[in-house]
Amino acid sequence: MNRFQKMSYSIPWNIALLTLGSFLTALAIKSVVISNAFLPSGISGLGLLTYYIFPSVSPGMWIFLLNIPVFLVGWFFISRPFFLYSLYGMITLSGFIEILPWTVSFDDKWLAVLAGGVVLGLGSGIALRSLGSTGGIGILQILFREKLGVRVGQFSMGFNVVVLGIGTLWLNLNDVLYSLAMIYVSSAVIDVVQRLFNQRKMVLIITSFPEDVSGAIMTRHGRGTTLLNARGGYTGQERTVVMTVVDSFRLKRLEATIFNVDPAAFVIIESTFSVLGKGFSVPR
Numbered sequence: 001m002n003r004f005q006k007m008s009y010s011i012p013w014n015i016a017l018l019t020l021g022s023f024l025t026a027l028a029i030k031s032v033v034i035s036n037a038f039l040p041s042g043i044s045g046l047g048l049l050t051y052y053i054f055p056s057v058s059p060g061m062w063i064f065l066l067n068i069p070v071f072l073v074g075w076f077f078i079s080r081p082f083f084l085y086s087l088y089g090m091i092t093l094s095g096f097i098e099i100l101p102w103t104v105s106f107d108d109k110w111l112a113v114l115a116g117g118v119v120l121g122l123g124s125g126i127a128l129r130s131l132g133s134t135g136g137i138g139i140l141q142i143l144f145r146e147k148l149g150v151r152v153g154q155f156s157m158g159f160n161v162v163v164l165g166i167g168t169l170w171l172n173l174n175d176v177l178y179s180l181a182m183i184y185v186s187s188a189v190i191d192v193v194q195r196l197f198n199q200r201k202m203v204l205i206i207t208s209f210p211e212d213v214s215g216a217i218m219t220r221h222g223r224g225t226t227l228l229n230a231r232g233g234y235t236g237q238e239r240t241v242v243m244t245v246v247d248s249f250r251l252k253r254l255e256a257t258i259f260n261v262d263p264a265a266f267v268i269i270e271s272t273f274s275v276l277g278k279g280f281s282v283p284r
Contacts, residue, residue, distance in 0.1 A: 014130040018089040021127025022134050026060075026096030028119035031104045034059060036112045037171055039179040040120055041156065041186065042137030043067055044093075045163045053170055060097035063135070064090070070136030078142050085132025086139060093134045109178055117182040121189020128194065200245050205258055206230075206266040210240035213261050217244055220257050245272070 029040060029048070037052065039045040047063035057065075067090050074083055106112040127134045137159065144150040150158075160183060167176045207213050214225040228241040246254050251269070258265050 024123030032116035074139035117185025125193025
């Protein structure tokens with residue numbers, strides 16, 4: 001495991017990610033979401049909906065209270081590191097919502113949708129880069145996936161639909177629809193943050209000089225290769241395909257290396273979200 005991989009699994013690094021993610025999420029909720037009567041996704045959305053109905057209890061406290069039963073159940077079904085990191089994230093998020101004083105006003109609610117969605121997405125995306133989360137929705141997703149076979153995306157969509165559906169009974173319909181748009185923006189930003197750090201390129205090289213290409217990749221770029229036995233569908237000729245995985249920054253240099261060795265090489269490049277193993281991320 002290299003130095004960065006060791007750091008990414010250290011307690012201080014994960015605490016820092018959860019703290020920053022919780023701060024940004026709380027900043028969006030306190031300064032944009034609440035002031036515009038929007039509903040974010042997950043337990044935070046349910047907590048704010050409850051706050052709008054029963055405003056005598058603060059929004060941070062509602063989010064904290066609604067997370068308690070989820071964490072009590074999660075104690076028995078999820079890994080201890082994920083539970084403890086998520087507990088820290090949830091407490092930090094609730095605390096930041098309580099203490100942050102800022103409110104931002106917008107003349108156009110669509111600007112509030114964009115601002116809230118982007119900052120929420122940044123906060124959630126950063127927190128998800130850690131070994132935990134900022135609330136109970138992650139725990140519920142794991143429970144429903146492992147116990148009932150419900151996929152994460154399906155559960156998240158269903159949960160948000162229920163919360164927004166109930167919201168239409170108490171909130172202005174326009175605000176509920178704005179909330180839906182904000183959740184969409186937030187989800188898109190989360191995907192961008194995740195891809196920014198995780199995306200790799202899988203490269204398949206069909207060449208007449210597989211040993212030379214493989215050696216050049218390992219020597220010049222320090223990347224491992226795998227030689228795959230293949231057979232041409234039209235010619236029936238036995239061939240060797242070179243497979244390797246690189247990050248986006250090395251891709252153009254890799255292409256130059258391949259075509260310097262074999263100008264007639266046929267190269268297939270495929271984006272892959274995450275690679276686990278030596279030299280990349282380690283299985284969590």
